[in-house]
Amino acid sequence: MAASLLARTAVLAAFLLASVLGAAQAQQRTSLAIVYTVGDTAGLVGVAENFAPVTDALAKRLGTPVSVSTVSPTNAKGVIESGKVDLLLLLTSDAWRAQNEHGWRIVALSSDTSGNIVQMAARKGVNVKDPAGLKGLRVATSGTFNLDVTTNVLKSRGVVRQVRELRDAKDADALPYFIQNGFTDVVATRDENTLKALTAAGATVFFKTDVIPVYAVIASPTLSLERLEAVRNALTGTRLPAEFTAKTRIRAFQPLNADHSVALALFDD
Known part of the structure; x- marks a missing residue:
């Protein structure tokens, strides 16, 4: 027991x-x-x-x-x-x-x-030296990260509400097409291949962020x-x-x- x-x-x-x-x-x-x-x-x-x-x-x-x-x-x-x-x-x-x-x-x-550096490139004929000069211009980017960085760069320059358009193209491959056909004035991207295509299309890089x-x-x-x-x-x-x-x-x-x-x-x- x-x-x-x-x-x-x-x-x-x-x-x-x-x-x-x-x-x-x-x-x-x-x-x-x-x-x-x-x-x-x-x-x-x-x-x-x-x-x-x-x-x-x-x-x-x-x-x-x-x-x-x-x-x-x-x-x-x-x-x-x-x-x-x-x-x-x-x-x-x-x-x-x-x-x-x-x-x-x-x-x-x-x-x-x-890439960890978002760069801005302006199409040929658009004379801009800094994001502060984007008032009235159209800006295109692609992807959440690029869009977030671009938005905050514009905020830091006080022009986020003064750009004519800020659009997310969703597809980075569309950005060179936008530049070539005048659908946008400036592109913001961190993708090196996209930047090469933009340069080949006559765009000029005028701004780079720090490494993010x-x-x-x-x-x-x-x-x-x-x-x-x-x-x-x-x-x-x-x-x-x-x-x-x-x-x-x-x-x-x-x-x-x-x-x-x-x-x-x-x-x-």
Whole structure:
């Protein structure tokens, strides 16, 4: 009888211990959300596989499982405000605002295969030397990052409401066509091939931004400093495979430095 009671007690104790450990592990699970604009992560399909090099590195360093999900650009602000995830991978412009306005912390910035300098080129016959001279002119760009940078450059010059048009062509290949056929006066882009095509079409580059990383990983204000440092070390210390880079256009992750802060100040409202 006593032996049976001891056996049942041992089983119960083991069950309770497993429950406690399971709950603790669940509490320590790290969640990473990725905004659709990063690479080709257009939805939940394939995102876990595509970002396995990142989540594996995080899980190894943190010693806990890492879940990954995607967030639409329109819902990213809500996720930032609610703090429902531990980490968020998104455009640096949004990351900078999240840090300044909601207490999130930039953990690492991307080193990208595509250009990190947005340049403005004017079509032949348009005499402009600085973005401040774009009053009354038409400006075209392509993609969320280029549009965000261009908008903030115009804001910094006080002419964002005075340009005749600011349009997102969606497709970078359309920009040289716009210049050649007089559909726009100025193009803003970070794509080197597009810039070569614009130059071949007679356009002249008149402005360049500082180097601005395209993507950033930010940490929730609730993430401890110890875990934040572990995340930073995992991201900046991981050699990303070529397949990952091909899908996301992220070559590596780098820590935030003073030069980055100066460049990202462009996004101050």
